[in-house]
Amino acid sequence: MDFERIKPHLPWITLLALVALVGISDTNFLRPQNLISMAADIVPLFIMAMGMTFVIYIGGIDLSAQSMANMTTVIATVALASFGIGAALICIAIGAIMGAISGFVTTKLLVPSFVSTLAIGGVVFSIGQWLSGQRALYMDATLRDNAFGWMVGNTAGIPHEIFIGTVLVLAGWFLQTRTTFGRALKAIGAGEPAAAASGINVTRIKIMAFALSGGLAAIAGLLFAVKLSGGSPTIANGFLLPAIVAVLVGGTPLTGGVGGVINTMIGTLIVAVIRSSMLYFEIDATRQQMVFGIILIVAIAATIDRSKLRVVK
Amino acid sequence: MNSFLTRDILVKWAPLLVLLVLIVFFAAMEPRFFSVRNFARIGISSAPALMVAIGVTFIIIMGSIDLSMEGTVSVCAVLFAFAFLAMGGTLASIAWLALPLALLVGAVIGLINGLIHIRLKIPSFMASLAMGFVGTGFALLLTGGDRIRIEDEAFRALLTTRWFNFPIMVYVALLFTFIAWFIQSRTTLGRNFYAVGGGEELAHASGLNVNRVRVLGFMLAGIFYAVGALLAVGRIGIAETATGNNFMFVAITSVVVGGTALWGGIGGVWNTLIGVLIVNVINNGMVVIGLPGYVQDGVLGALVIIAVVLSTDRKSVSFVK
Numbered sequence: 001m002d003f004e005r006i007k008p009h010l011p012w013i014t015l016l017a018l019v020a021l022v023g024i025s026d027t028n029f030l031r032p033q034n035l036i037s038m039a040a041d042i043v044p045l046f047i048m049a050m051g052m053t054f055v056i057y058i059g060g061i062d063l064s065a066q067s068m069a070n071m072t073t074v075i076a077t078v079a080l081a082s083f084g085i086g087a088a089l090i091c092i093a094i095g096a097i098m099g100a101i102s103g104f105v106t107t108k109l110l111v112p113s114f115v116s117t118l119a120i121g122g123v124v125f126s127i128g129q130w131l132s133g134q135r136a137l138y139m140d141a142t143l144r145d146n147a148f149g150w151m152v153g154n155t156a157g158i159p160h161e162i163f164i165g166t167v168l169v170l171a172g173w174f175l176q177t178r179t180t181f182g183r184a185l186k187a188i189g190a191g192e193p194a195a196a197a198s199g200i201n202v203t204r205i206k207i208m209a210f211a212l213s214g215g216l217a218a219i220a221g222l223l224f225a226v227k228l229s230g231g232s233p234t235i236a237n238g239f240l241l242p243a244i245v246a247v248l249v250g251g252t253p254l255t256g257g258v259g260g261v262i263n264t265m266i267g268t269l270i271v272a273v274i275r276s277s278m279l280y281f282e283i284d285a286t287r288q289q290m291v292f293g294i295i296l297i298v299a300i301a302a303t304i305d306r307s308k309l310r311v312v313k
Numbered sequence: 314m315n316s317f318l319t320r321d322i323l324v325k326w327a328p329l330l331v332l333l334v335l336i337v338f339f340a341a342m343e344p345r346f347f348s349v350r351n352f353a354r355i356g357i358s359s360a361p362a363l364m365v366a367i368g369v370t371f372i373i374i375m376g377s378i379d380l381s382m383e384g385t386v387s388v389c390a391v392l393f394a395f396a397f398l399a400m401g402g403t404l405a406s407i408a409w410l411a412l413p414l415a416l417l418v419g420a421v422i423g424l425i426n427g428l429i430h431i432r433l434k435i436p437s438f439m440a441s442l443a444m445g446f447v448g449t450g451f452a453l454l455l456t457g458g459d460r461i462r463i464e465d466e467a468f469r470a471l472l473t474t475r476w477f478n479f480p481i482m483v484y485v486a487l488l489f490t491f492i493a494w495f496i497q498s499r500t501t502l503g504r505n506f507y508a509v510g511g512g513e514e515l516a517h518a519s520g521l522n523v524n525r526v527r528v529l530g531f532m533l534a535g536i537f538y539a540v541g542a543l544l545a546v547g548r549i550g551i552a553e554t555a556t557g558n559n560f561m562f563v564a565i566t567s568v569v570v571g572g573t574a575l576w577g578g579i580g581g582v583w584n585t586l587i588g589v590l591i592v593n594v595i596n597n598g599m600v601v602i603g604l605p606g607y608v609q610d611g612v613l614g615a616l617v618i619i620a621v622v623l624s625t626d627r628k629s630v631s632f633v634k
Contacts, residue, residue, distance in 0.1 A: 116566065
């Protein structure tokens, strides 16, 4: 068997194998109720990872996603009082604008994306701290239920987060496969100079990818704020690592060009299963970060397309 | 354009100029800023960051990047604290061995970092970012989230004993800065960093073992992170998982603001010294003139972007990822 031929199928095989493995050691894990609630819990992370996918798909990285979600929880909480459901639009708009600025800095000012997003992350973190007064804020329960009650709760036993995740993944999939924007993304991911030479407005597409990442990180933050009924400038800390892991184990390599949102959905589910398997195997929570760090290294090494890297810097 | 003000000269001296302007600005806003006591405060906050930033400078000169500092600093600090307390808990005893042990730990983490980068052919920013997460996770695993107090008088003298108004840790940092300068400009390894950064294929073609230089660079960076970890522990007397927090942002900001180009081959230890001082003068000055602390990250973020833009030769770079 040729490894290159199995490679695209590895993510879902891994997912099934993991589910089977955990399921055998504890059949409780396989109860539909458990699987559903596991999937619902991971939706905010998935949304952030999906945004990150677009940026990694074009060969960049977004290190500001976590700060962006942090800031959004604060903005959502602050804006809810005066704008109601309009707070959601404000959040998404600010996220997209900050993402677009990262994209602008990367493409127009030629600052590598890991530095530009780190820097914009710093700016965003400051905004979050300033707006919150460095405190944890809480949403008014009635206002929250009126404006965002539909985001949480259950219909026919299925948590609404799952619907939100499904709608977003379908939209992302449509964007990626059925629009010229998606085609252009693929062209840039496959080879930026060639894409530019064939007349694609590379700068615009890349800025849009960063804006999408920012906007989706903001939606993740918004959902998180609604779930926890409040916000703080550090509430989403610890999201960055699993988000990057989700994209990479899903099969979108750091070099970009292949993979996509469906891959990231599978990747996020792998992260979710690994997380809950740690509970089942009674692995201490303090080891999680180390485990995910190692998984990240393995995932990058397994997926990266070395023919694209003339020199590995 | 007249020949005294070419872009190269401007880029070379801009960081120092910025530092001087900042000092004059804050001194004018608030006279208390311009006092020996406040400079000592800036020195204390700069010392650990300087060590970490110098470590990553070597890597950036090679055109790579190392984002593992937060994890490395935490692991070094925590392992140092465990070893120090296990061997007696005072520098007057055999426990001083914990100091070289910490440096060794830093070197080993750097070695792993370099090997992952070289052997698995993963871009350094991602290899080191992942290693940083592993490091933080490892430190958390070791401490279980607890803080370890180091109360030894002799070790805390780093902060408490002052010569000419400045605590010993400032002099230690300066000593290691000189060592770094020596490595950079007077050793083959230092020259090789510049050779790799100036053009890897050329360096390779001229018979340089590029991979060996890279791994050694990561080890050297690890040792400097360990020194930074020791100074950070000496400053607050506590070793914990959070000891490494925020070093990544501060170190990268300092190196870039100091004028070391992300593309490699340009800049060095003195640039980083200036960069660290710029960052810490801004942090300190903003507090002194009464601005809230959280504005710093935003200002530094903007500064980084400006610094990278200024140091980028737009003719030689067609696109970035």
